[in-house]
Amino acid sequence: MQEFFTTLPPYLQALFAGIITWLLTALGASFVYLFKNIDTKVINTMQGFAAGVMIAASFWSLLQPSIEQSSDSMMPWLPAAIGFILGGIFIRLLDFVIPHAHQNSPDKNQRVEGPDTALGKNTLLFLAITLHNIPEGMAIGVAFGGVATGNDGATLLGALGLAIGIGIQNIPEGAALSMPIRASGLSKWKSFNYGQASALVEPVFAMLGALLVVVATPVLPYALAFAAGAMIFVVVEELIPESQSGNNTDLATLGLMGGFTIMMILDVALG
Template sequence: MLNYIADSPPFVQALVAGLITWLLTALGAATVFLFKTVNQKILSSMQGFAAGIMIAASFWSLLQPAIESSSDSTYPWLPAAIGFLLGGVFIRSLDYVIPHMHRNAQDSSQKVEGVETGLSKNTLLFLAITLHNIPEGLAIGVAFGGVATGNEHATLLGALGLAIGIGIQNIPEGAALSLPMHAAGQSKWKSFNYGQGSALVEPVFATLGAAAVLIVTPILPYALAFAAGAMIFVVVEELIPDSQSGENTDLATLSLMLGFTIMMILDVALG
């Protein structure tokens, strides 16, 4: 199986990896067929766990390879610094344009980010998670694209490790969207579709990320750091505040550390 993946074009590899992470999101969203309500302790721990995965992936799988890829330049940290900041600016720009509401918003009277709209709260929550998934797709894409460029710091196993880590955190992420929606009165099927649909952007942006690196090979360190910056922005703006908004802050923090450790092990072992 690994040989088949290795022989495929990089944009196909990225697409397949993105589809797998989407399927794992759907698996998490499918828990809505088993449970009617969501336990707040579990929800906080899932959000903390996802944050830990993304923080570790941002460094071990993206920023470190970005810096190592520029080790022969006068300022090896410069592409990583520029790309990282641009990634954050990119997500902030999308925040400014696309209407959405984060999960820690208690009611629709709270401020909705993005342009003014009459969309329902469920749709706004769906768009918030969809925004969250864009940098994950990009991260997968640039990782597989980097392997195809022949960069010695980018490996197929490392790209697979990143995809596996993102896929693991997508399982609780799908549940964290579908279960609260069902508890609020939505049907199981509608809640499931919201949950799984939020990750459809991942295979799309994974393919785009791989294609961008292949077309313009020198942007690899910038692209890796860009994906890292976008992911960190999402973690700090959304995941950590959501996980810390209830009464389970210690559990959420420990879950973050567990997620970080798992992703670190995956990256070091496979990278």
């Protein structure tokens, strides 16, 4: 796989990596054909696992390289700090302008955010998952862009490791979206399509992220931290609260630790 990727320009490397993460989301969404429903314990554990992967990726694959990229400057922490805050603000702004709903709130009802809308609950839930797939795609893109620009701390295997880690957590994520939609009464085919389509933004934003870094190399440390800030915002605002909303807090926490450990191993071993 590494030999294949080395022959491609960085934006195509990022695109193909994003397609892989989308396919793994589709794999998770296909669980609607295998299971009638998924126990809440499993869903909460999967949500915790996804949060752990994203937290680890935010530091090991994004923030640390961002700081290393600026190590020769007087304030090596500044680009990382600015990019990190802007990433969180970016997702917050999307929350304002795009209607979406979070499941598993403490009162067991969907929590609707954004402007008033007549969209159905399933569409709002789909939009919520799509929103948090955007920073995942961006993270993949800037990682591959960093390799192309000669960042000393960036390697092709490291970028692939990030994509693999995000792809792994996309499997339960696809199931966590398609299964509740199936339970609401939609057909297996429609539920599957909701699940897989939520990750279509990942290859798009992966390619855009790589192009941005390659065209404007000086933005790399800011872009890395931006993707990290966006992912951390999603983790704290959505994944952790939802994973802890049931009576399975210990399982969700263990899932988070497992996801963090796997992503850390991937990044250190491949980076």
